[in-house]
Amino acid sequence: xxxxxxxxxxxxxxxxxxxxxxxxxxxxxxxxxxxxxxxxxxxxxxxxxxxxxxxxxxxxxxxxxxxxxxxxxxxxxxxxxxxxxxxxxxxxxxxxxxxxxxxxxxxxxxxxxxxxxxxxxxxxxxxxxxxxxxxxxxxxxxxxxxxxxxxxxxxxxxxxxxxxxxxxxxxxxxxxxxxxxxxxxxxxxxxxxxxxxxxxxxxxxxxxxxxxxxxxxxxxxxxxxxxxxxxxxxxxxxxxxxxxxxxxxxxxxxxxxxxxxxxxxxxxxxxxxxxxxxxxxxxxxxxxxxxxxxxxxxxxxxxxxxxxxxxxxxxxxxxxxxxxxxxxxxxxxxxxxxxxxxxxxxxxxxxxxxxxxxxxxxxxxxxxxxxxxxxxxxxxxxxxxxxxxxxxxxxxxxxxxxxxxxxxxxxxxxxxxxxxxxxxxxxxxxxxxxxxxxxxxxxxxxxxxxxxxxxxxxxxxxxxxxxxxxxxxxxxxxxxxxxxxxxxxxxxxxxxxxxxxxxxxxxxxxxxxxxxxxxxxxxxxxxxxxxxxxxxxxxxxxxxxxxxxxxxxxxxxxxx
RNA sequence: UGGCCUAUGGUGUAAUUGGCAACACAGCUGGUUUUGGUCCAGUCGUUCUAGGUUCGAGUCCUAGUAGGCCAACCA
Numbered sequence: 004x005x006x007x008x009x010x011x012x013x014x015x016x017x018x019x020x021x022x023x024x025x026x027x028x029x030x031x032x033x034x035x036x037x038x039x040x041x042x043x044x045x046x047x048x049x050x051x052x053x054x055x056x057x058x059x060x061x062x063x064x065x066x067x068x069x070x071x072x073x074x075x076x077x078x079x080x081x082x083x084x085x086x087x088x089x090x091x092x093x094x095x096x097x098x099x100x101x102x103x104x105x106x107x108x109x110x111x112x113x114x115x116x117x118x119x120x121x122x123x124x125x126x127x128x129x130x131x132x133x134x135x136x137x138x139x140x141x142x143x144x145x146x147x148x149x150x151x152x153x154x155x156x157x158x159x160x161x162x163x164x165x166x167x168x169x170x171x172x173x174x175x176x177x178x179x180x181x182x183x184x185x186x187x188x189x190x191x192x193x194x195x196x197x198x199x200x201x202x203x204x205x206x207x208x209x210x211x212x213x214x215x216x217x218x219x220x221x222x223x224x225x226x227x228x229x230x231x232x233x234x235x236x237x238x239x240x241x242x243x244x245x246x247x248x249x250x251x252x253x254x255x256x257x258x259x260x261x262x263x264x265x266x267x268x269x270x271x272x273x274x275x276x277x278x279x280x281x282x283x284x285x286x287x288x289x290x291x292x293x294x295x296x297x298x299x300x301x302x303x304x305x306x307x308x309x310x311x312x313x314x315x316x317x318x319x320x321x322x323x324x325x326x327x328x329x330x331x332x333x334x335x336x337x338x339x340x341x342x343x344x345x346x347x348x349x350x351x352x353x354x355x356x357x358x359x360x361x362x363x364x365x366x367x368x369x370x371x372x373x374x375x376x377x378x379x380x381x382x383x384x385x386x387x388x389x390x391x392x393x394x395x396x397x398x399x400x401x402x403x404x405x406x407x408x409x410x411x412x413x414x415x416x417x418x419x420x421x422x423x424x425x426x427x428x429x430x431x432x433x434x435x436x437x438x439x440x441x442x443x444x445x446x447x448x449x450x451x452x453x454x455x456x457x458x459x460x461x462x463x464x465x466x467x468x469x470x471x472x473x474x475x476x477x478x479x480x481x482x483x484x485x486x487x488x489x490x491x492x493x494x495x496x497x498x499x500x501x502x503x504x505x506x507x508x509x510x511x512x513x514x515x516x517x518x519x520x521x522x523x524x525x526x527x528x529x530x531x532x533x534x535x536x537x538x539x540x541x542x543x544x545x546x547x548x549x550x551x552x553x554x555x556x557x558x559x560x561x562x563x
Numbered sequence: 564u565g566g567c568c569u570a571u572g573g574u575g576u577a578a579u580u581g582g583c584a585a586c587a588c589a590g591c592u593g594g595u596u597u598u599g600g601u602c603c604a605g606u607c608g609u610u611c612u613a614g615g616u617u618c619g620a621g622u623c624c625u626a627g628u629a630g631g632c633c634a635a636c637c638a
Contacts (some may be wrong), residue, residue: 317586
């Protein structure tokens with residue numbers, strides 16, 4: 004994986020430095036620590052690739068650890084979805100862990116802290132405590148409960164654990180410093196009373212530990228060497244270290260927290276809370292809706308794990324704010340799909356073409372290559388007949404030289420078939436073209452080797468024989484938000500920027516080979532884009548999702 | 564009024580740790596092409612500001628500016 008001259012990100016530099024300064028390679032251990040309160044999104048992919056990538060690079064174990072300390076928001080269904088996504092991305096964790104596995108150890112340590120006078124039970128309301136906490140500019144004040152006796156603290160804490168108290172009646176706080184600059188050090192809460200069933204521990208516990216108390220100690224228990232998290236936890240590091248100081252054995256490895264900037268993707272939101280809002284308000288059809296930037300949404304959209312990993316690799320890891328253009332993600336989808344997707348033909352906005360000199364009732368099967376990028380993909384047969392569909396946009400009665408598609412009196416090549424010439428068209432009462440009449444050159448058949456078949460014609464169109472075409476539902480996706488950074492406007496809600504045209508459902512006419520397409524199959528509809536078969540698809544109703552369109556130079560020329 | 568973090572082309576990330584600012588995407592120009600795709604060639608353009616240290620600064624120091632984060636019994 005690592006090569007000479009390869010450039011490292013700042014996290015890798017830190018690891019390299021640690022290795023030089025005495026860490027043994029066997030000391031290295033990483034973890035990916037999702038909270039099971041939602042689905043993983045493209046931002047998490049960065050963290051997954053970072054942690055598991057480090058594991059691969061240094062041949063070090065990586066744990067999958069669920070940070071499940073808040074039973075109000077967490078569910079087993081999310082655990083399952085997260086595991087599926089990590090596996091799909093192509094990573095193997097060393098062991099599957101849960102912060103809840105450590106509840107007893109955490110409790111024992113908390114009792115120890117109480118005995119050492121470093122933690123106390125506070126029995127005020129959250130409002131009272133908030134008022135005493137001060138502000139970033141003013142110090143806080145001590146709680147009246149701060150100097151309770153060890154015995155009383157012990158008894159109250161035991162009572163909290165045993166379920167003798169109502170939610171909100173007591174909390175356990177670390178006794179640090181109410182005047183600290185860092186507000187997280189102003190006697191942070193370690194435990195709250197919660198009479199909620201937990202997805203793993205059920206009703207065993209009536210108290211649940213807070214993130215700060217749990218995370219670093221979990222890293223320590225697992226002997227994680229580098230605990231990597233996003234920048235918003237930078238201020239938590241001081242507390243992370245303080246909690247570690249209370250329990251570490253100097254003979255064991257002490258984890259270190261380092262922070263990196265989360266990745267923001269343009270034209271979407273990368274926040275579980277906001278994505279949940281989209282799901283709950285039915286803006287999308289679920290966490291795996293192909294419009295969603297979730298791993299499961301991207302999967303359903305037709306993205307490959309390789310494309311996502313390559314994307315994550317090129318955007319890198321750093322500490323500055325960023326807004327990565329979604330076109331870079333699309334580039335990586337095309338890059339991989341170009342290599343693996345079989346080429347097929349489908350017409351999404353059809354107009355009928357009649358080849359007047361082609362015998363009525365006749366049909367023939369033509370050979371066409373499955374993927375010009377991959378000779379081993381072979382060839383297949385496609386049917387041709389007198390009446391075909393082409394794209395409406397591929398015909399104009401009159402057009403300038405730049406338009407090298409079909410126009411009256413002009414010639415085009417039908418992909419893998421014949422050269423045709425448009426001689427006329429008929430319109431309905433509203434002036435819409437309903438039929439184009441063409442003649443074909445019998446000798447121009449693709450691959451026949453004749454002089455005529457070698458003729459250079461500027462345009463090549465995709466087409467489908469009407470008689471043989473199969474209908475399919477085609478879902479065309481666009482960006483979910485019209486604004487490139489919908490959730491950074493101070494005076495507007497991100498929901499105001501939802502793009503109502505992010506999904507358009509149409510009927511497409513596809514070549515018959517696609518009847519056997521299976522859920523998840525990825526193909527390129529030639530000249531249109533990459534599509535994949537949606538899980539909603541059935542024998543009766545084929546459903547294709549557009550993953551991403553092809554690069555479209557013609558669209559750019561038209562815009563000018 | 565405070566603390567912490569960050570600042571490199573349009574975007575993202577590098578720079579052998581103080582030694583010719585590079586890679587990818589996007590853009591533009593051409594070539595190839597039975598996909599206006601792919602591929603190939605070329606091109607455009609960058610170190611927030613002001614001082615300082617140094618033979619030499621994107622990198623170190625000082626000040627400023629701009630942006631992000633910090634007052635949940637969330638993570």
